[in-house]
Amino acid sequence: MRYQIEFRHFRYFLAVAETLHFRKAADILFISQPGLSRQIKQLEENLGVKLFERHNRKVKLTQVGLYLQREINTNFKQLEAIINHAKLLNDGIDGNLRLGYVGSAMQQLIPDLLLKFKGTHPNILINLKEIDNKQQIEALLNQNIDIGFIRQERVPIGINVKPIYEETFSLVLPKNHKINKTNFKSLSQFKNEHFILFDASYSESYYEKIMQIFDDSGFSPIISHSTINASSIYRLVENNFGVSIVPTSLKYGFDLKIKFIELVEIPQRTTLKIVWNNKNTNPVLKNFIEIIRFLN
Amino acid sequence: MRYQIEFRHFRYFLAVAETLHFRKAADILFISQPGLSRQIKQLEENLGVKLFERHNRKVKLTQVGLYLQREINTNFKQLEAIINHAKLLNDGIDGNLRLGYVGSAMQQLIPDLLLKFKGTHPNILINLKEIDNKQQIEALLNQNIDIGFIRQERVPIGINVKPIYEETFSLVLPKNHKINKTNFKSLSQFKNEHFILFDASYSESYYEKIMQIFDDSGFSPIISHSTINASSIYRLVENNFGVSIVPTSLKYGFDLKIKFIELVEIPQRTTLKIVWNNKNTNPVLKNFIEIIRFLN
C-alpha cells in the first residue's frame, strides 16, 4: 500500500480490460509490456483485488474486474465531461450539449427546438451529429452524446424516453403517377408496385410498424431498394424506381417531381422521441429537458 | 500539455481549494510548498484554465475553480464508493449467489442454511432456482448457477462435491392402508402393490438406489406412475393409486391423508450434496462453502 493510486493505473487497467492482451494494450498506450504489467500489479495490490485471471495464454477479467471496468469507465466519462465543461466555462460558454438525431428529425423539429433553447440559453455550445437509432442508443450509453432523437419503440433500461411528436405516414409517389389524392382508395392499389423503404437497420421497431401497414392492407410489398436517407428515397421515387412510405413531416423542404398522399385512415403513427441517459450529469441536459417539457 | 494529468493534481487542487493557502495545504499533504505550487501550475496549464487568483497575500478560487472543486469532489466520492464496492465484491461481502436445488432440498435444509448465511452476509443477493440433478450439473459447468443441491452419486471432473445430509428412506402409504408401523415387517409385504416413484430422469443414481432396495427385498416393483415432484407423489398415494418410497425428510410440511414408515433396517441411505464448479471465481461462493464447512 505504499504507492498512491493514480489515473495512470486506471487508464492502463481499462486498456487491458478492453483488449484482454497485455502486449496489445501496451502498444496502444505507447509503453512497454513489462511496464504495463507492473502498473496493473500495483493496482491489484493496492486495491487488494485480483482484476485479471492470467491463465495459459488468455487474460480474463474477474467478476470484480468486470465491475470495475464498467464503473471506472462511466466515472472517467463523467470526469471528462466535468473537465470539458470547466474549459467551456473558462471560455465564457456555459456548457455544451451534444445532440444525436435521425435525419427525419432535422426536418422541422430540431431547428425549432434549438432556436427556442438558444433563446433562453444563448451561451450554450451545441454539437449536432446525424446518427441512426441504434447508434444513438449506443452513444447515449457511452455518454458520447447527451441527447438523442429517435424513432424506435424500445430502449434499454437507464435510458429515459419522452415522445415529442406523433405523426401520420404518407405515401410518396412520382408526380405523374396515375394515383392521386382523389382516386386513392387504399394501399392495396399498390400491391404490384415496387417499394423503396428505410432499411431495417435504421430501426427495427420502425420497420415492423411499416410492415404492419402492409399486413393490414393485405399484401406483402415488393421491396426493391432500402436506404437510410429520405433524400435518396425521394430521388429514387422521382426517377420511377418505385414508391415509398415515410413519416409525413418529411414532405417539407424538397423541390422534386414527387407527390405525397397522407395516410390518415390507417391506424399507424410514428413518434419521434427524445432520449437521454439518466446517469448523465451534464447540467445543460437538465435545462434542455426542462424546455422540452413545455412543448405539449 | 506534455504532462498527463494524474489524481495527484486533483488531490492537491482540492487541498488548496479547501484551505485557500498553499503552505497550509502543503503541510496537510505532507509535501513542500514549492512542490505543491508546481503541481497546481501543471494542472492549470494542462486544463488551460486558471483555477486560483493569487493576489496580495490572498488566494481565491476562480469561477471555474469553484465549479471544479464541487464537481471533482463528488466525482472523487463516487470513485471512492466504486473502489469500496469493488473490495466488498472481492471479499464476497456483497454480490450475488445463484443456487440450484432439487425440490427435496427445500424441505428444511436450504431454508436453514440460507438463514445462517444471511446472518453473516446480509448484503448478498440470493437467486434460487428449482432444477433437477442433471440440469444442475449442466448449469454449474456453464456457470449459470454457483452452487447446486443434488441427490446424485457421480459428477463430472471439475465439479466439487460435499455431502451435507444423509438420511433414511421412508415408505409412503395411504392413511387407511392395512400396514402400519407395528405390523410392518419387510418391504416384501408390498410386492403386489403399485409403486409411484421419482422418475429415472430425476437422477439415475438415485433411481438405481431405489431399485437396489427392491432387489434386496427380493422383488421387482410394479411401477404405475413416475413423477419428479414429492407433492404429486403424495396426491397419488392419498388417492390410492399406489405407495411410494421417498427420502425421510420429505415427510414434513404436508397435511394429507398419508402416513410414513421409516425404513431404518435397510442399508440404503440417500445423501443430499452440495456441488460447485471449482473454476467458479465468484468470491461469494468461497464464503458460502466456508459456512457449510461448520455444519458437521
Add this chain to the structure above:
DNA sequence: ATAATTGATAATTATGAGGTATCAAATAGA
C-alpha cells in the same frame, strides 16, 4: 522438435516529483 506467443521478472535508465534555498512582492508595525 522447433518456432511463436505471451505474461512475469531482473537489471538498468531517465524522467519528473519533491526537497532546499531563495526571491519578490506585499503588508504590518516601529
Add this chain to the structure above:
DNA sequence: TCTATTTGATACCTCATAATTATCAATTAT
C-alpha cells in the same frame, strides 16, 4: 522610512520510481 513577516514563485538539485531492455518460463502452434 525601515525592518520583519507573510506568502507564493523560481532555480537548482536529489532521488524515487515509471519505463525500458533483455530474458525467462510456460504454453501452443507448426
